[in-house]
Amino acid sequence: MKRLSVLFITLLAAAGAHAGEVQVAVAANFTAPAQQIAAEFARKTGHKAVLSFGATGKFYAQISNGAPFEVFLAADDTTPARLDKEGGTVAGSRFTYAVGTLVLWSAKADFVDGKGEVLKSGKFNKLSVANPKTAPYGAAAIETLTRLKLLDAVQPKLVQGENIAQTFQFASTGNADLAFVALSQVFKDGKLSSGSAWIVPGAMHEPIHQDAVILTKGKDNPAAAAFLEFLKSPYAHAVIQSYGYALR
Template identity: 65%
Template sequence: MVSRIRRLLTGLMLLAAGLLAHAAEIQVAVAANFTAPMQKIAAEFARDTGHKAQLAFGATGKFYAQIRNGAPFELLLAADEATPARLEQEGATVPGSRFTYAIGRLVLWSPQAGLVDERGEVLKRGGFNHLAVASPKTAPYGAAALAVLQRLGLAETLAGKLVTGENIAQTYQFVASGNAELGFVALSQVWADDRLAGGSAWRVPAELHEPLRQDAVILAAGRDKPAARALADYLRGAKAQAIIKSYGYEL
């Protein structure tokens, strides 16, 4: 009996040692809108595989510039499909590794209950001083917000009220802090566990802007990193997809 327990303990120790030996750390560039779900996914990924994902959050356009200038990211989770495709065309990725990990939703949001109506009529009605949007040059959600204003014929009317964030995270902070009464943010920033976390919101109809298809791709620096491939596969697994969906993304 004692020898059997010893053999079992030895086997468990060898298994643990093997897992540790193969554990790795990877550098991941993540679009700011995907901050909350990716933090949860990374924690589950570490628990399930032993690999650790070091996450950097920011604007997709800025990540593109950093990657082209030699930033050591091994995996990119973009806020669009164009940037990973462009990097692929430029030979900066692992061929065949690009895939759509989520489809984002844009929302007009205010922390004030009742300010934003369910049809977004507040944009025409007015009664606010500042409207926050992300930079359309570097943030796909900002480009989508500008497209919505143009489709509604309000781009010129509201131009003087726009407050522009460097990325969608800063845009959210403008609104959450009260520096802007309302703003176009990612649904995932104000949505959790299948409900609005607070305030008032208009879920922008998808037909008012180009689809926010968010693609991931393994970068050239991750070519020989099994952990990069493991995280890419994990993002397509049931556990990660359940987390992604709970933040309001479509799959």
């Protein structure tokens, strides 16, 4: 028994010696699934993923200015591709980890109809959207309003969030009746978690392909490569889909 205890402690020590840490920049829309995936990643591998959440465009600026991120989970595919071209990534590491869905959401039950007609009615106080210059979901929202020929009409009621998390907060606290947010923020295990929503048809905006990539600072970090591999695992795929994302 004593020899077994010593062996167990030795194995734990060996595992701990090989455990690492990876700094991950995560698009705000992917907050909940990323937290769930990171927890299981730590349990399965011993590695720790340190997550930071924010707008994709702001992360690009920070990464370009030397921020210590090693992995980037963006809310689009163009930003990681741009970093690829600029030599800021590990070649061949980029892939689409999720395909996002835009929704018009209200914290009020029955406020948003199934076709989004509430936008045309004008019977709402404020409409929250993420900054379209830095947040891909914000850009998709503006595309949708433009396609519906409603952008000029709703302009006086627009409230801009710094990222999709703040955009959701405006609506969840009642500071805005409506918000264009990511489906993942209001959807779990096949159902709407609260309020009312209209799922925006994909034809209304450019596809939201969300790409992951290992950044140059993570090229020699085994934990960075391990985290991206784990993101492709059946467990991670199940979590991603449970929040309403599609897989490419």
